[in-house]
Amino acid sequence: MQKPIITTDLHEQMVKWRHDFHAHPELGGQEERTARVISELLEDFGLDVHRGIGGTGVVGVLSRGHGERGIGLRADMDALAITEENTFDYRSLHTGCMHACGHDGHMAMLLGAARYLTENGQFNGRVHFIFQPAEEPGFGARAMLADGLFDQFPIDAVYGMHNMPSLPQGHLAIRSGPVMACEDHFEIRLSGQGTHAALPHLGADLILAGSTIVTSLQSVVSRMLNPVDNAVLWVTEFVTDGTTNVLPNNVTLKGDTRSFLPSVQHQIEASIKRIVHGIADTYNVAGQVSYSHEFIPTVNTDAEASLAIEVAKKVVGEEQLIVDFPPFMASEDFGEMLRVKPGCFLSVGNRRGDAPGPGLHNPCYDFDDANLAVGAGFWIRLVESHLPVR
Numbered sequence: 001m002q003k004p005i006i007t008t009d010l011h012e013q014m015v016k017w018r019h020d021f022h023a024h025p026e027l028g029g030q031e032e033r034t035a036r037v038i039s040e041l042l043e044d045f046g047l048d049v050h051r052g053i054g055g056t057g058v059v060g061v062l063s064r065g066h067g068e069r070g071i072g073l074r075a076d077m078d079a080l081a082i083t084e085e086n087t088f089d090y091r092s093l094h095t096g097c098m099h100a101c102g103h104d105g106h107m108a109m110l111l112g113a114a115r116y117l118t119e120n121g122q123f124n125g126r127v128h129f130i131f132q133p134a135e136e137p138g139f140g141a142r143a144m145l146a147d148g149l150f151d152q153f154p155i156d157a158v159y160g161m162h163n164m165p166s167l168p169q170g171h172l173a174i175r176s177g178p179v180m181a182c183e184d185h186f187e188i189r190l191s192g193q194g195t196h197a198a199l200p201h202l203g204a205d206l207i208l209a210g211s212t213i214v215t216s217l218q219s220v221v222s223r224m225l226n227p228v229d230n231a232v233l234w235v236t237e238f239v240t241d242g243t244t245n246v247l248p249n250n251v252t253l254k255g256d257t258r259s260f261l262p263s264v265q266h267q268i269e270a271s272i273k274r275i276v277h278g279i280a281d282t283y284n285v286a287g288q289v290s291y292s293h294e295f296i297p298t299v300n301t302d303a304e305a306s307l308a309i310e311v312a313k314k315v316v317g318e319e320q321l322i323v324d325f326p327p328f329m330a331s332e333d334f335g336e337m338l339r340v341k342p343g344c345f346l347s348v349g350n351r352r353g354d355a356p357g358p359g360l361h362n363p364c365y366d367f368d369d370a371n372l373a374v375g376a377g378f379w380i381r382l383v384e385s386h387l388p389v390r
Contacts, residue, residue, distance in 0.1 A: 045118040054145070167322065206248050300343070
């Protein structure tokens with residue numbers, strides 16, 4: 001473990017930036033103020049700043065030496081449609097919107113690394129500081145890529161980081177291979193002749209048909225997939241147009257599935273459609289299924305994960321490095337960037353003590369300011385390791 005490189009002055013500045021972001025959250029695709037603040041800071045540092053990439057995305061470019069290699073460091077900017085319940089001074093000023101996922105901390109860490117590297121960076125090549133919009137709704141990474149992100153800003157590898165309340169504060173968790181799952185959504189629509197509850201023989205029982213589908217879908221993961229292929233399938237909504245004494249004409253079921261492999265995604269989709277159509281025929285109702293792919297899996301490449309592990313050892317020490325954790329079933333659109341470039345997505349622990357605190361997307365969640373030095377320090381050492389001065 002090397003000597004900490006984040007000064008008290010820089011840490012205090014990162015805290016101010018984070019608290020400002022936290023107090024002024026903006027939803028995905030609407031990060032106008034956030035993008036403006038980031039752009040002005042990067043320009044003040046002396047970076048070449050590019051705005052409007054993928055909507056409100058910002059890219060700051062810092063070059064040193066004559067090296068042709070490049071690295072991308074990404075932080076997400078958007079907040080969530082949640083009303084904050086914290087009472088500290090920097091709580092959200094916008095009712096119904098808050099940084100409940102720690103993106104305020106992600107931005108502050110990357111800004112701290114940008115300022116340090118501008119003033120003291122020892123590297124040879126180009127660093128692209130990528131501030132991405134709309135991670136939560138899942139279209140920000142795709143929008144930046146569609147705008148030619150890696151065509152305009154060539155890189156060898158791209159890295160991202162997320163805070164994780166399930167891991168001890170200050171620990172870094174890094175693994176090769178799958179890190180986070182894909183997320184797919186489905187909607188099942190059943191229709192038929194409703195009837196009065198006193199006259200069941202005159203209509204179709206869509207409630208029974210829908211309930212049978214809910215129960216039968218539980219067999220997809222437990223009986224239709226290879227046991228070693230992790231997956232989750234949930235029915236999360238059951239909506240009808242019936243009343244207390246009238247069976248409905250329409251039932252809508254909505255849900256969510258998670259997995260790590262495209263083959264498993266396709267198997268789940270085919271199984272849902274087969275089950276729905278079979279049960280619809282059995283109960284003499286009409287059944288339709290809509291299935292959408294919202295997030296692809298986030299999969300780290302071996303070489304980049306190995307480099308990140310070696311850097312983490314220098315920043316936090318082996319005792320605070322976690323490499324044996326399982327993949328998360330949550331989703332992250334950074335996977336879109338990893339689909340076109342090698343790279344690594346890692347986690348920084350955000351749990352104080354042994355007792356678990358509020359989780360991500362909780363109205364009482366808050367990023368731990370102590371992690372700002374950890375994250376910024378990692379970014380700095382990663383740049384110096386990826387783009388060494390020969």
